Amino acid sequence: MTRYIIKRLLQIIPIVIGVSILVFTMLSFAPGDPARLALGVNATQEQLYQFKEERGLNDPYPVQYINYVKKAVRGDLGESYISKQQISDMVKLRLPNTLRLSLTGIALIVIVQIPLGIALAVKQNTVFDNTMRIVTLILASMPEFWLGLMLMLLFSVQLKWLPSTGFDSVRHMIMPVICASTYGWASGSRLTRASMLEVIRQDYIKTARAKGLDERVVIRKHALKNALMPTITSIGVSVGFCFGGSIVIEQLFSINGMGKMLVEALRQKDMPVIMGGVIIIAILIALTNLITDLAYAAVDPRIRSLYVKPKKIPHKEAMNNA
Structure with missing residues (x-):
């Protein structure tokens, strides 16, 4: 397992390089002069030239990228x-x-998605199941910015229960976290429901029930563990949505985070800020994907056996067993 973790960590390197090349290329050839945006419309040609020369913007594109990578490897973004x-x-x-x-x-997605998916599967085709399927479909279809605006209108403007901006306390966190997690648990609970329905129709579940086991034991110990694989996948996908959606949410609720920093940098074509922010987020998403893969191995022994070396049996013991 250790070798597998090291291998996956090394695979993050080409991912980060690919992301950096893509973003650096797009920024380099995008319209707009970063020197003019930084110095203002009244800057002279000499000032613009001096600005670009100091930051290597007059160099050819490949040279600029190589110089950036050299500094980034040393920790200088x-x-x-x-x-x-x-x-x-x-x-x-x-x-x-x-x-x-x-x-x-992500924590709220896990807390809501799994119990809700199990409940929908257990109560299949009931009023609760049919109602929640419609509700989750509507919530999964809502854009984050629209949901955030509706929450602000209701809880901040009308009811005056929650602050509309900031991220300093639990009350400040409620609406942004709801926006960040709603799509994940709404869509994920439907997937968990479908996975649970497939599992509880298997013969071994019928056998467990025939033995007289309590229904909660059947669901928790026999059905849930075998239905978790698609659920883990959906949670892993939701991680990317949470980090990506933070750009919109932080801008909407005026949260001083990476997303808001990137939006402001994009407006001003502040290349070092954009590059640094995108690389950090790419590393975070790659690490969470690694955690998702490790969760697969923790849940399914068949996957874990692929990465664990079998114990060597001594030669004499092997001969005796033969």
């Missing part, structure tokens, strides 16, 4: 064109908020 801050300092300030938002959203 560069300096913001606009604020003159080090990217590493900006990330340290904003990353905790993004992690709190995304990880809390």
